[in-house]
Amino acid sequence: MKMDSTRRYEVLRERVGNGNVDRRSFMRLLGFAGLAAGVSGGVMTGLSRRALAGGTEIYFEGWGGVVSEALRKYAFDPYEKKTGNTVVDSTFGGEAEVLTKVRAAGSAKGHNVLHSSGVDWYKRWVDAGYGTKLNEANIPNLANVMAAIIKPFHAITPGYLSAVPYDYGTTGIAYNTEHVSKEKAEKLGANLLLDKSLKGKIGGWGGDWANRAWYGALQSGQDPNNITDWDAVWAKVREHRALVLKYWSSGAELMDLLAKGEIWVTEAWSGRVAALQAQGHPIGYFDPKNGLAWMESMFVLKGSPMAEAEELLNFMLAPETAIAVAEGQKYPSSLDPEKVKMTKIIEGLPAYDPTGKLAGLVFRDPSKWNPVEKKERKMWDRIKKGA
Amino acid sequence: MAQAREQDLRPWYLLSPALAAIALLVVVPMSFILVYSFYENIDLGLDRPAFQFGNWHELLTDSYYHVAIWKTLRLSVIVTVLAALMGYVPAYFIAFTRFHHKWLLLLLLIIPFWISFIIRTLSWIHIMGNEGVINALLLWLGVIDQPLHMMYNEFAVVVGFIHVFLPYMILNVYVSLEGIDRNLEPAARTLGCTPWQAFLEVTLPLSLPGLAAGCLLVFVLTAGSYVTPLILGGPDDFLFGNLIYDAVMSELNWPMGATLSFTLLVLLGLVVVVYSRFMRLNQLTKAFG
Numbered sequence: 001m002k003m004d005s006t007r008r009y010e011v012l013r014e015r016v017g018n019g020n021v022d023r024r025s026f027m028r029l030l031g032f033a034g035l036a037a038g039v040s041g042g043v044m045t046g047l048s049r050r051a052l053a054g055g056t057e058i059y060f061e062g063w064g065g066v067v068s069e070a071l072r073k074y075a076f077d078p079y080e081k082k083t084g085n086t087v088v089d090s091t092f093g094g095e096a097e098v099l100t101k102v103r104a105a106g107s108a109k110g111h112n113v114l115h116s117s118g119v120d121w122y123k124r125w126v127d128a129g130y131g132t133k134l135n136e137a138n139i140p141n142l143a144n145v146m147a148a149i150i151k152p153f154h155a156i157t158p159g160y161l162s163a164v165p166y167d168y169g170t171t172g173i174a175y176n177t178e179h180v181s182k183e184k185a186e187k188l189g190a191n192l193l194l195d196k197s198l199k200g201k202i203g204g205w206g207g208d209w210a211n212r213a214w215y216g217a218l219q220s221g222q223d224p225n226n227i228t229d230w231d232a233v234w235a236k237v238r239e240h241r242a243l244v245l246k247y248w249s250s251g252a253e254l255m256d257l258l259a260k261g262e263i264w265v266t267e268a269w270s271g272r273v274a275a276l277q278a279q280g281h282p283i284g285y286f287d288p289k290n291g292l293a294w295m296e297s298m299f300v301l302k303g304s305p306m307a308e309a310e311e312l313l314n315f316m317l318a319p320e321t322a323i324a325v326a327e328g329q330k331y332p333s334s335l336d337p338e339k340v341k342m343t344k345i346i347e348g349l350p351a352y353d354p355t356g357k358l359a360g361l362v363f364r365d366p367s368k369w370n371p372v373e374k375k376e377r378k379m380w381d382r383i384k385k386g387a
Numbered sequence: 388m389a390q391a392r393e394q395d396l397r398p399w400y401l402l403s404p405a406l407a408a409i410a411l412l413v414v415v416p417m418s419f420i421l422v423y424s425f426y427e428n429i430d431l432g433l434d435r436p437a438f439q440f441g442n443w444h445e446l447l448t449d450s451y452y453h454v455a456i457w458k459t460l461r462l463s464v465i466v467t468v469l470a471a472l473m474g475y476v477p478a479y480f481i482a483f484t485r486f487h488h489k490w491l492l493l494l495l496l497i498i499p500f501w502i503s504f505i506i507r508t509l510s511w512i513h514i515m516g517n518e519g520v521i522n523a524l525l526l527w528l529g530v531i532d533q534p535l536h537m538m539y540n541e542f543a544v545v546v547g548f549i550h551v552f553l554p555y556m557i558l559n560v561y562v563s564l565e566g567i568d569r570n571l572e573p574a575a576r577t578l579g580c581t582p583w584q585a586f587l588e589v590t591l592p593l594s595l596p597g598l599a600a601g602c603l604l605v606f607v608l609t610a611g612s613y614v615t616p617l618i619l620g621g622p623d624d625f626l627f628g629n630l631i632y633d634a635v636m637s638e639l640n641w642p643m644g645a646t647l648s649f650t651l652l653v654l655l656g657l658v659v660v661v662y663s664r665f666m667r668l669n670q671l672t673k674a675f676g
Contacts, residue, residue, distance in 0.1 A: 093636075094636075096432075096636055096637060096639055097636055099639065100432075100635060100636055100639065103641075124431070124432075128432065128433075200536070207637075209637075241622055244621075244622055245539050245621060246539045246621055246622075247622055249617070256512070260512075260516055260517050260518045261517050261518065262516060262517050262538065262539070374430055374431055374638075377431070377637065377638055378638055381633045381637055381638060382451055384622060385451075385455075385622070385623075385630075386622065386623055387451045387454075
């Protein structure tokens with residue numbers, strides 16, 4: 001497994017955050033890590049080892065936590081073993097962070113493949129001139145991917161792709177079943193996040209304006225893909241803010257807050273909740289009517305080693321790899337269930353669509369959301385701070 | 388005459404590497420930031436070179452930014468005062484203890500720096516959280532029947548800041564106390580002072596330069612932070628630095644981020660200037676022996 005010390009430390013911290021490692025083990029492992037770094041010569045040894053390694057290096061950035069662990073274990077390690085290439089993976093706080101780094105550096109050097117979120121970011125990367133033209137002949141496993149999930153990407157780049165769709169999920173509502181009943185949760189729907197009796201026990205994702213606005217639209221009785229009254233949306237967001245204990249900023253933080261009972265109700269990513277449920281935490285989950293669904297892709301940035309990147313994408317889309325990753329990260333794969341037989345575990349994942357048509361899920365329409373983003377994102381940053 | 392002139396210039400020769408480094412690493416980048424503040428952000432992550440005052444106008448007329456400045460100054464003062472009160476006692480103890488292995492006490496002060504700032508901040512979640520050490524102990528003792536809410540509020544942010552910055556205060560005060568002549572307090576006692584009076588009249592005034600240096604350092608470090616409120620604070624707990632983070636990382640509006648960054652630099656620079664006016668900055672050098 002190719003993993004530098006920083007990455008190893010990040011993984012360990014994520015696992016503590018997720019509740020997978022107790023504090024005593026964490027401190028022990030940290031101590032051993034320090035000892036090992038001292039004995040082995042730390043950074044210098046790592047650099048010399050890297051210099052000696054053969055093959056091409058592909059820089060991958062993703063969401064961290066259980067998602068990164070699954071990708072590393074089931075996709076990157078076997079890929080490296082098979083090809084001799086190296087995947088250097090790291091965690092980002094969001095794609096805006098990567099875009100900022102790329103712009104600051106003046107080039108995309110050191111950034112090759114992104115675990116990109118949503119069609120809106122696909123459009124942004126392409127519009128910003130960082131898109132590539134994938135040679136689909138080098139990715140034969142793309143034939144197994146759902147046509148419905150490829151369609152929105154093709155709408156942005158007709159005739160070619162800069163990314164391959166890889167997984168999908170929903171941002172529904174998670175609740176602590178010891179404090180909130182299933183009946184109450186499903187009866188209130190999106191308005192569960194505005195329940196005054198839960199003041200101080202409600203959380204929210206602070207990292208994405210559109211997620212907040214989507215729920216504001218649902219709570220104000222509007223179609224999220226056709227918002228006509230933004231004031232009503234933000235009024236609901238302000239109402240929600242008054243009840244919030246903490247806006248979380250990463251999947252690991254979300255899991256930590258829910259697992260430790262700091263918050264009882266929050267919108268949440270389906271896969272992270274499935275991971276909590278698998279760990280035995282009393283957390284329920286449901287998608288309210290018109291709840292937010294999203295698809296993620298593996299975006300290849302301009303300037304990347306294309307042949308190796310396409311080889312990696314093809315490897316990741318191989319049914320055995322994609323299914324293993326999906327089971328690990330708890331998000332359904334983009335592979336068409338009509339073409340590839342899914343396992344019972346995947347069939348039981350939240351948001352899983354057995355038809356492969358994705359007709360029951362509502363995705364963000366980039367033609368509606370991207371044009372208002374500059375203005376409304378700023379509005380959200382202000383409201384988040386009480387303005 | 389020529390020799391005297393040569394001697395006059397000698398400090399400048401000696402200072403020139405440092406001045407060159409400061410010019411290259413501080414003045415030039417900050418100049419770029421100032422120039423960028425006049426650019427225009429036309430879309431997310433898309434800027435147009437321009438010379439316009441839109442960003443500065445927004446900063447000066449929008450109360451959103453003024454509230455953030457007020458919150459930053461307020462919290463920085465709270466943290467500085469608490470750190471001064473809490474830091475003086477251990478500094479005094481270390482300076483005047485008869486314990487032979489004083490270096491061990493100083494080492495205890497430095498050890499926290501071996502651990503990442505982020506990890507030290509995150510550790511408070513395990514101490515003050517719902518399932519943290521304090522709540523677990525109080526629940527076990529039967530003192531409380533529901534966990535106390537200590538996290539994700541201003542209290543948690545202040546605790547996080549003091550935890551991280553207290554060693555800076557202690558070290559500054561300690562160095563100042565260490566330089567005081569040990570015969571002065573006994574001399575004051577022989578002249579009729581009580582121990583408390585000797586401290587108030589002799590030790591405390593002589594240690595003020597170190598205390599002042601520590602206060603300045605803690606204030607500036609607090610005012611420039613943004614990670615601690617992000618991890619330990621709730622929705623109401625943010626500093627001016629968090630607005631810079633939002634402008635650059637979330638809104639991808641670099642010109643506004645540059646405007647806010649330059650403003651923070653000027654504000655903290657003003658604090659240093661005012662501070663030096665009233666506290667006599669040249670006295671601060673005494674804190675370093």
